[in-house]
Each structure stands twice: as structure tokens, then as C-alpha cells.
Amino acid sequence: MKVLIVEDDQFHASYLEDALVEAVPEVTQIFHATNGEEGEKTARTAQIGAVVMDLQMEKRNGIEAARTIWSERPQTRILFWSNYADEAYLRGIASTVPADSAYGYLLKTASRDRLKLALRAVLFEEQIVVDREVRRLQNRAQAPRTALDDSEYEVLLDLAIGLQDKLIAERRGMSLRTVQNRLLSLYDKLGIEGEAEEVLPLNKRVRALNRALVTRTLNIETLESAQRDFERWLIHRR
Amino acid sequence: MKVLIVEDDQFHASYLEDALVEAVPEVTQIFHATNGEEGEKTARTAQIGAVVMDLQMEKRNGIEAARTIWSERPQTRILFWSNYADEAYLRGIASTVPADSAYGYLLKTASRDRLKLALRAVLFEEQIVVDREVRRLQNRAQAPRTALDDSEYEVLLDLAIGLQDKLIAERRGMSLRTVQNRLLSLYDKLGIEGEAEEVLPLNKRVRALNRALVTRTLNIETLESAQRDFERWLIHRR
DNA sequence: AGATCATTTGCGGGTTCCCGCAAGCGGACT
DNA sequence: AGTCCGCTTGCGGGAACCCGCAAATGATCT
Numbered sequence: 359m360k361v362l363i364v365e366d367d368q369f370h371a372s373y374l375e376d377a378l379v380e381a382v383p384e385v386t387q388i389f390h391a392t393n394g395e396e397g398e399k400t401a402r403t404a405q406i407g408a409v410v411m412d413l414q415m416e417k418r419n420g421i422e423a424a425r426t427i428w429s430e431r432p433q434t435r436i437l438f439w440s441n442y443a444d445e446a447y448l449r450g451i452a453s454t455v456p457a458d459s460a461y462g463y464l465l466k467t468a469s470r471d472r473l474k475l476a477l478r479a480v481l482f483e484e485q486i487v488v489d490r491e492v493r494r495l496q497n498r499a500q501a502p503r504t505a506l507d508d509s510e511y512e513v514l515l516d517l518a519i520g521l522q523d524k525l526i527a528e529r530r531g532m533s534l535r536t537v538q539n540r541l542l543s544l545y546d547k548l549g550i551e552g553e554a555e556e557v558l559p560l561n562k563r564v565r566a567l568n569r570a571l572v573t574r575t576l577n578i579e580t581l582e583s584a585q586r587d588f589e590r591w592l593i594h595r596r
Numbered sequence: 597m598k599v600l601i602v603e604d605d606q607f608h609a610s611y612l613e614d615a616l617v618e619a620v621p622e623v624t625q626i627f628h629a630t631n632g633e634e635g636e637k638t639a640r641t642a643q644i645g646a647v648v649m650d651l652q653m654e655k656r657n658g659i660e661a662a663r664t665i666w667s668e669r670p671q672t673r674i675l676f677w678s679n680y681a682d683e684a685y686l687r688g689i690a691s692t693v694p695a696d697s698a699y700g701y702l703l704k705t706a707s708r709d710r711l712k713l714a715l716r717a718v719l720f721e722e723q724i725v726v727d728r729e730v731r732r733l734q735n736r737a738q739a740p741r742t743a744l745d746d747s748e749y750e751v752l753l754d755l756a757i758g759l760q761d762k763l764i765a766e767r768r769g770m771s772l773r774t775v776q777n778r779l780l781s782l783y784d785k786l787g788i789e790g791e792a793e794e795v796l797p798l799n800k801r802v803r804a805l806n807r808a809l810v811t812r813t814l815n816i817e818t819l820e821s822a823q824r825d826f827e828r829w830l831i832h833r834r
Numbered sequence: 835a836g837a838t839c840a841t842t843t844g845c846g847g848g849t850t851c852c853c854g855c856a857a858g859c860g861g862a863c864t
Numbered sequence: 865a866g867t868c869c870g871c872t873t874g875c876g877g878g879a880a881c882c883c884g885c886a887a888a889t890g891a892t893c894t
Contacts, residue, residue, distance in 0.1 A: 519802075522797050524797075534843085534844090560758040560759065563881080564801050571809075581810055771872070773875090
């Protein structure tokens, strides 16, 4: 069995390699890559069936890499191994994992045993494994009070890259007023009203972006990739 | 000689420890902490004179910890060892390092040799060492065209936490119009005009925050600590 | 079909924001 | 003193934003 490790931190990579050979002795060959782009390439040329991958990396991050890997070979097993449990990553993964592929999401703070368990379960047994911490975030993010539905999330992204209401309306095909309704519920769900109790007037737009970042609903990479998406859309609009 | 290592990633911590004993055999005792708060405490109780510290950590980050450590014992040598060269960190350090203390700023991507060199130079020889990469950023950030002066930076922070012009004016003791002038030059320096050339109308406020984050002028920790500062100020104003 | 409830949309108006213009103010140099 | 230059400040107005209100549209259930 061939396994690819995509990880830009050399210490983490070698730790991972150790754990991997212990957990899955069936492994015959281990490949390394230090960023998403390289990872995609190796996965393709070496016909890799199992991947362990960090999420934040220079050049293409883990999610983007996973997207192309899965688009080429959907049955590839991928274990994401990340420092953070950001909602943005969860959304990214949820929206790209093929119907019946095995994957996992583990935090780097997990113990060595849990890591080994997850490695075996995902890469070999083709199970789905999600870290307790991550699961907790997932639940919180899905609590009806706080959950952003997809349409709200889209508007949040547009807001985050600095689009004005009118442009968002055009891009998403809704009326100006509807965009503003989305914004209202965003402000509500991100908790921007009561905030400091008193009549402390804030710039809600900026505040929304700020809150989204601080609560890890968005992260900086999300901003960058939303920007790229937008530019692509710009070209194709008539 | 006693040295304190403050680092929340265990692999990095042990790598650091190795390099440290090789580079500075004079070391007699090594202490560990995994976040800023703990670091401050250990530095105080163990009377530490030399510290190696990561910058981004849960609870108090490296800069905040450095501030209190230096306020208690200004001649402490501190080597910052970080993943990123964010302008926000540079500003933070620049504004807290006492006049004649030894410190250093090294990226984790530095080779082992450079790390050892820096460890010896800063902790033992009491020199000042700044990583090449970091220095480069520093220069770029100081290029007249892009450099934010302190007053602009303050306004940027206020904008970033969502304050409106009027509040910023009150907090910083300037007129409304002056705040707006600062914003104008911010927009200019962050490159928000031409952006997409044509008449692509953007929400400049949000865009400014977005750009500041993407260019690493700010990071999310900065947002959080700016928020804390603001709340402290809120209490003390009339 | 008819009733019900949620979402979408238009309208209107009070704020905030962005920024040109021009009048103060103060330091630097001659 | 006088001139120059840059920063601050007030004024004014057009654009964008926030949001209540109510009508239109749609989906669901009986």
C-alpha cells in the first residue's frame, strides 16, 4: 500500500511517518510533499490511494488539493490533520468529499494513539473518522441559533472581500433587498447587536467580518480563495 | 544559565531543546511552558534570564508575555521563534522591547545552523538578531509608499474592530475629518483604489480590513488584542 | 381551492461613509 | 517678517448602508 504525506512542517511530517508505519504495517511505500500543488502531482503520478494531509500550506491548501485529488480518483482515502478546527475548513471539506469516500479530520493535538487509530481506520479500513473537538465545533456551528445556511455563507464571503450590496445582488441573483435581509440575519447570528449592551454604534459590516474571523467561521485562507472565485466570476459575467 | 522555552508544539519544543544544548553548552537548566501565561509565571518564579518563545499561542501570545516579562526584568534576553513574519508581530515587538535588551526574531523555516547561531548570539552574547526574511518584510513595510505610520496604524486597528468614525475620533482625540483623512491614506496605502482598475465599486472599509489581513499587516490575534484594548479604554473613558 | 407561514421584493427615510474644497494653524527656511 | 508647505478641521453633498413596513410570491398542508 502506498501512502502520501502532504505536510509542510518537517517535524510533523516525520512524526506522522513514524506513527503511520506503526499503525499500518501494510504500508509499502511512503511519499512526501510539502504543499498542495506538489501533493496533487505526486498523487497523480504515483497512483496514490491513501493520503494524510495538513490543511494550511503555502500554494494550494489541503482542501483545494483534496478537491483535485478526489476529482481524479474519488475513492482515495484522505486523512486531514490540522492545527485548527475552523468552520471554514469544515465547510470546505463537507462540500468536496465524494459521496462514498473515506476521510477523516483530526487535530494535531490528538494523542499519538488517537492518531494511529485514525490512520488505520481511514487509510486502511476506509472508515470515516472525525475528531471529538471537530465534532463539537460542527455541532455548535449547526445549532439553529448560530448556524449559517449556505446562502448566508455565500453572502458572508462576498461581504468579506468587500463587495457592495448591489454587486452581491447581481452575483448571487437576488434583489438588493434580499441581500440586505441576508446581512441582517448574518449580523444577528454573528451576534452583532447587543454586543456591548449599550448604544455602542458599530460599523456592522466590518464588525461582521471581524466576528467571523475571531469565531473561526472564516479564516484568512478563505478570504484569499473567495477572492479568487470572485475574480473568476468577474471574467465570465456578461 | 537557566533558559525557558515557551512553545505549544511539543515537536518544536524538543527540537528547540536539542539545538539549544548544542549551541549553548553553558545552559544548566531548561524550563518549559506551553503558553504565554505559564511562561510569564515560570520566568518570574524561576528567575529566568533567557527565553525562547513562540509567538502564536493560546491564552496570552508571545508578545504579551514578553511585555510582562520585560516589565519585570528588562534585561531578559528573548528569542522569538515564529512561523510567520507578520507585520503585526513586528510592530508589537518593536513597541515593547526595552531600550537595551537583547532579543531576536527568527522564523521556524530557518536552518538548524541559523537557529543555533541565533540562540547563542541572543541568549548568551546578548546580541540582536533578526532573520533575513523578517528584515525583508520590515523593509517593505517601511517603504515610504506602503508604510503605515503609527497614527494610521491605530486607526486601522479601530476600523478593524468595527468602530465608526465618530468613535475613533473620540478615542484618538482627533476631529472626525482627520480620522477620515487617515482612512483615505490607509485606503491608498493598502492599495484599494485601482484594485480592479475600472469602476468596480467596493466597500472600502471592509476591503481595508481584508487587505490588511491578506498582506499580513494584521492577523487575527491582533484583532483580538485590539478588541481587549478597546474594552479597557471603554471602561476608563468618562 | 383555500388558508397559513416564510421568503422575497419595493419603498422610504434616517445614518454613516467618502471625499472635494477651502479656510485655519504651525513649523521651517530665507 | 514673510513665504512656503503640510496637516488639521469644518462644510456640504452624493452614495452606500441599515432597516421598518407592507405588498407580492411561493411552498406546504388540509
